[in-house]
Every structure is written in C-alpha cells, then in structure tokens.
Amino acid sequence: MSREIPYKIYLEESEMPKQWYNLRADMKNKPAPLLNPETLQPVTFEELSGIFCEELAKQELNETDTHIDIPEEIQKFYKMYRPAPLVRAYCLEEKLDTPAKIYYKFEGNNTSGSHKLNSAIAQAYYAKKQGLKGVTTETGAGQWGTALSMACSYFDLDCQVYMVKVSYEQKPFRREVMRTYGASVTPSPSETTNIGRQILKEHPGTNGSLGCAISEAVEKAVSTEGYRYVLGSVLNQVLLHQSIIGMETKIALDKYEIVPDIVIGCAGGGSNLGGLIAPFMGEKIRGERDYQIIAVEPASCPSMTRGTYAYDYCDTGRVCPLQKMYTLGSGFMPSPNHAGGLRYHGMSATLSQLYADGLMEARSVEQSAVFEAATQFARVEGILPAPESSHAIRVALDEALKCKETGEEKTIVFGLTGTGYFDMFAYEKFNDGKMTDYIPTDEEIAASCAKLPKVN
C-alpha cells in the first residue's frame, strides 16, 4: 500500500542514520591503493597520518568495515541542518508534462550552501579530538572552504583556506562568509608556499586551479606544527562522510516504498556522487537490486568520459599521494570561460573503479545547456541551484523528457547539492547571453595525459 507522497520528505531525528556506510567494504574490486609520491609504494598509515588526522587516515585506508559509527558530537551538529529534505518535484513534472516521477535530495539548506558541510564537520571533529591547533585546505567555488570555516568555528579550530584565485576574485562574498566564521583566506597560487611561488613563476597571471591550491594547503599543513590538511572531495574518507546523503535518501524512499530507476549526481571530485549513490550501489553490488546510476561531469573537464584510467597525482604540485583514477592529467587546467564548477582534473578512486567495472555510466554536458536547465528548474521549483548541481538537473530533465516520449513512468532521483546564491556572476553571464561553451580537443587531453607519471 503506497501512502500519499508529500512535496518534501523529512526524516524524524530518530530516523537519521547513526552510522556512515563504507561502500568500499562491499566492493568486489577494491580501488587501487594510494601510492607514496616519493617511493611510488602503497602509502602506510604512518605516512598518511603525517598529512591527515589519525582517525581520518584510518578511515582512508579502511576497506573492511561496512559501517562506521558517527560520533555523538557530529550527530548533534548534523541535527542543526539535517535531515536534508527529499523533495518530490511535482511542479517540475507538471511543467514538463512527463510521466516520470522526479525526486531530488536537497543539500543546500545550510550556510555553506552545499553538502560539503557533512564531511567538514567530521574532519574538524577528528582534528579537534587529536588536539590539533588548526587545519589547512583549498577551496574552488568556495563551498568547501565555507563549510570548513563553519565546522572549525564550531569546534574552535584555526582554519586556513587557499582559495583558487579566479574564485577569490569573482566570489568576494564567499570569502567574507569564511571570514565571518573566523577563517583566514589566501588566493592561490600565493607567495606563502614554495609550490605557490614556483607556479607563479612558471605561469604568471594564472587563474589558479584546485590542483595548485591543494599543493599549497598540503605544504602549509605539513610544515606547520599542530596542523593537518583536510580535503573536501576525492578521498575515501570524504565519500564515507557523504554517505549520509544517500542513506537519508534511501530511508526516505523506503518509508514511502519508492524504488528509483535512475540515480543521478554531478561529479567533480566525486564527494556528492559517491555519497548519494553509496547505498544504491551497495545493493547493486550485492545483487539485491539494480539501478541505473549516472555521473554527470562538465564537457570542459571530462575526466570520466574522456580521461585515462591510470595512476596520477591528486594535485598539480605532485606533493600528494598518487591515486588510480580517471584523469585528464594533473597539469590539466580547465578553460577560464568555464563557470560551472567541477573543475577537478581527476575523480575519486572509488568512483573510478565502479565506473571501470561498468557499474555506473558517465555523461558530460556543456555549460550553456546546464544553465538553461538551472534557470528552468529555478523558475518552477523555486530553488536557484548551484551550477555544479545543475549538471545533474540537466540530465534529470533529459531523462524525464525521454520518459515523455516513451511514456515510461520512471522514478528519477538526483542530488541537488547546493544553491547558486554565490554564483550570480555566472548567472549574469547567462542572463546576458554571453555564456559560451568550451570543449577541450583530443590533442589537448592527449598532451596533458602524456605527462602522467610512469608508474602505470
């Protein structure tokens, strides 16, 4: 018996997950191990815990426990802004005149504006527990930096953020949100690190990239007493924390006996996608149920759809461990005309393995089509979406329109990772008809991938 489905499904506090789900423990083919950039041997716990907090280094390497308890303090913080609603897009369905049933998990109802806070609070908690003074990190669009600033402020930790230069300049509001939460923000590349100085010398006038900013933040952390580095995407630990998204989604769906046919998420480094799909992919791997799972990436930075599956550095400065992933090469810099986020050259090792194993699909979309979808969605569903999230919206709309043609009543679930309130320059460009698309040529990608490290 199916109950009437409300516009928004909120879990009760008592229904909220008390454990994260560690998808890797259920994977038959585990992701390849991280390699030490100096020895090119698998990294040890000791090596990792020089960069990350000990507990997070443990989580990074944990391939055996399917579930990990969420500490009480983190559960408490989660209750301030979670559960996130699972929204039935009734108005959108009506507007599209589609027989498809569309749901989205909306992670934007917190000041960081996105799902990033789910991992930020966990990482800040473990840093505090270990007695550290502070953490360093990088941020692109600023969502992660904002999230980390909020988390550090809550636990009274120092927070030093390297912000990709182009975002620092184009998104002064994000910078001020971080400062309001007490963080110090430095545009990257900067003169505060060796790597930064070197990159500035080689590429004067560069817009910066996530890869550069990661290198600077890592260097700063390992060279400063009482500091560790934290990262908002790509890593196994991040996907673990983000599994809260998928678990809440699954519980909400189960409550109303809804079974999705398609699960869609945008993918930059993989934090949202990995979290959203985790329990669905778990069922798929265990052979309990099949789902069509789609990763959506920008056509201007197409790591899964056009990259190489190989060991590569996670950062431009090559100070981080190497990971086996779909990559465009750690030197790949997305075109500056790309405003839609998801600018990372690689992809989470876990998601890369799942993709390599044929357990999910990947599609790339161009940014003008993404902003069209964003605007259409905003006008009907009220929420002004982040450009990143709008990649998933684009494909959800495409799938819903296919259903309109075929008459299929598919159930589509997508991740609406955040709001676009700090992306209005990009919207302005679109509103003014000045947004253009950029797709790298095969030669560009080949040239960048030719510089992949020789371990492969």
Add this chain to the structure above:
Amino acid sequence: MSREIPYKIYLEESEMPKQWYNLRADMKNKPAPLLNPETLQPVTFEELSGIFCEELAKQELNETDTHIDIPEEIQKFYKMYRPAPLVRAYCLEEKLDTPAKIYYKFEGNNTSGSHKLNSAIAQAYYAKKQGLKGVTTETGAGQWGTALSMACSYFDLDCQVYMVKVSYEQKPFRREVMRTYGASVTPSPSETTNIGRQILKEHPGTNGSLGCAISEAVEKAVSTEGYRYVLGSVLNQVLLHQSIIGMETKIALDKYEIVPDIVIGCAGGGSNLGGLIAPFMGEKIRGERDYQIIAVEPASCPSMTRGTYAYDYCDTGRVCPLQKMYTLGSGFMPSPNHAGGLRYHGMSATLSQLYADGLMEARSVEQSAVFEAATQFARVEGILPAPESSHAIRVALDEALKCKETGEEKTIVFGLTGTGYFDMFAYEKFNDGKMTDYIPTDEEIAASCAKLPKVN
C-alpha cells in the same frame, strides 16, 4: 506529558494551515482607516482597487472575518518551501549557558531568502486570477523583489521592480536573481516616472529610499494598462498572508506543549512581526493567555520608539493613501551608513495600533550590536542571518542573558526572517571593523515630523 523536543520541528503537510488569520477582526481598537491622499477621506474599495487587485483590496479592508481561506494554488506553492522549521537553539543555549529556552522560526530556506515569498505568491496569484498582465513593485534590500520575481515567474506574470538605488548598486547579485526569474529591475529614483524625475531633480545623487521607490512603482502601475501595484510590507493584506508564519509557529509549539513567554520580531514595515505575532496577539487580545511581545527596530530608523503616532503618507511621493501609524515623517531618509535593512519611515497601521494600546513593546538597537549578535549566532547555530533578522537575534540574546542572571527559565521565540547571503558587503564592513552607528538627533526627527500632513 512533554515529549523530547527535536532540533527542528517540521509540521506534516496535513498540519499546515489552510487559512490565514486576520488579527484585525479580533482587535478591540481597529487601526484607523486609510485616507485618500486627495480627499483625505477614508478610501473606498473602488479607489483601492485602482491600485491593488480587487481581491487584495477586499482583504485590505476586511475587518470582520477572522479567517480567510488560502486558495489551493497558493497552498500548493507553499508546500514547495514550507513548512518553515521551528528550530530549538540548543547550541546557542549551551554557548550562552542560559537557562532560557530559545526557539526561532526560520523563514530563510527559499531562494528569496526570506519570509517575503509568503505574501508575494498570494499577491501574484490574485493578480493572475484577475487576468492582469503584470505587477509593479519596489524593493529595498531586494528580498521582496526577489520573492515577487519568483512568484510572478511561477504564474507567468510580468514583473517590474523599482530597486532602491543604493541596494541596486551594492547588491548586484539580488538584481541577477530577479533577472534569472524574468523580472525587469530599475534603480530608483529613475527617469521612468514623473515622481522619479522630480526626486532626482530635488536630490541629485540621492541613494534612494523605499518611500521613493514605492511612489515610482505606484505611478507606473496606475498609468499602465493591465498592471497593478503590489507591496511587500506595511499593508493589512501583507500581514494577513504573513500570518502563516505565526500560525505554523503556534501549531509546532502546541504540538510539543510549549508556551512561549516572549515573542520577538524585527520590524521595518511590519510584515514579519505582524505575521509572527498574529496568533499570540490574538490570544492576548481575547484574554486567553498573556505574552511579552517585543518589536525590534534599528536605532537609525526608530519609528515606534521615537516617531509620532499620526496620519502620514506611506511613500515619499505622497501618491499612496495615508495611514495612521508611528512615523518619522515620509521625508525621513535613514543615514546611508546604515546597512542593516528596516529602512522604512513608518510602521504597519495594525502594529501601530497594538503598540499604542500597550499590547506590545518596542526596542531599538544599534547596527554594530546587531552584527555582533549576527556573527555570534552564525558561528554557533550555523545560519548566517540577514541583518534585518539579526535585530531580533540581538534582543533574543539580551533576554537570554538576563535569564542567565536571574535564573529564570523563560521560553523565547523569535523570528529569523532570512539569510544574509546577499549582505556580505555589510558583513565585510563589520569584519573589517569599519561599521559605525548612527542615531538621528531629536532635532532631525522633529524637523521631519514637522512636515506631517495636516489631517492630524
């Protein structure tokens, strides 16, 4: 038997109000009638419906029906972003170490960033129902304009917004949100109206004010076929629609058998305050229960605490009806250094009457103290509040700290009307230590009030 109270109380869809509450019908002393600016006689329905939609003109004059049905279409829209959560500020209480119990009704979880959408969707609905082509309005900080753009886009109505010039320039992001929803936005004063041209001539280089922008929007509406004017605050109809805030709050409190001692709201024109307090004030008027009700206004624009209770024009251009209210004079322009919103010279007639009758208190607070409270709140509760809402936070903190001294376990409810994501220039000023306070002198206020119309 009291149940454990969650961090956030969400009503079920089925518990959401299906009627608005018309507080005026329960008031013993009714607010004085609006006067026609030409005849100085009470306005008639016919006169009002030249400015407003017919149904809204009816609501404006309705002093008899305590409850008015919310049309199905509006209920449907409400379900996309409501119910708004009633949040128990556990973390704030702990941080303050107060025995007080603090709750806030959070209206910021929608793209307009505030409660304004509650009335915008109603006004757009009635305009559409009447077969109009479009509506005109003014906006200050941009919350109302954004809300109206969203509402008009939903009902496919043209939307023309006059935006106070200083906000238009300082808040380009708001402008782009409105444009994304298809609205046209004009900085006010402008050359597009007689009033605008006159004001520009008399005050070249003016920053504009809500009063000016109202005059321009009204002139545009009455001189354009198929258009009417809509307003986001001050009016009885707006307070009626905003009663959804208070009703949801009351239902949530009742569900957990919570009885507030103090209800606090910020007050510019009165839309949030009037809506939040409506059901509590109703009980108070009917002698069923007593509450301490506090209106909070900026020290730089202190209509209730330092204004005159008299008939005055609602707009600078004196084209709108007159209303009896607490006012600083329709020519009063708040200091440009004031960043905290709530810049209106007058106050809702209903709230003015309640204040005159001693049914509620008013306090004024200075903006640096407001931003201190905002930052403290943001760091503990996660939500970065709008400067307007932060006036209420300031007084809620003050009251909670009093409880800490006295040991009283008071229950405090305040309205958190919205988020400050588009107010980061103001936060930047505060973060940089450059925020100053401005309090008008008695002479300034007296000079402005000396120009009140002679009907009094």
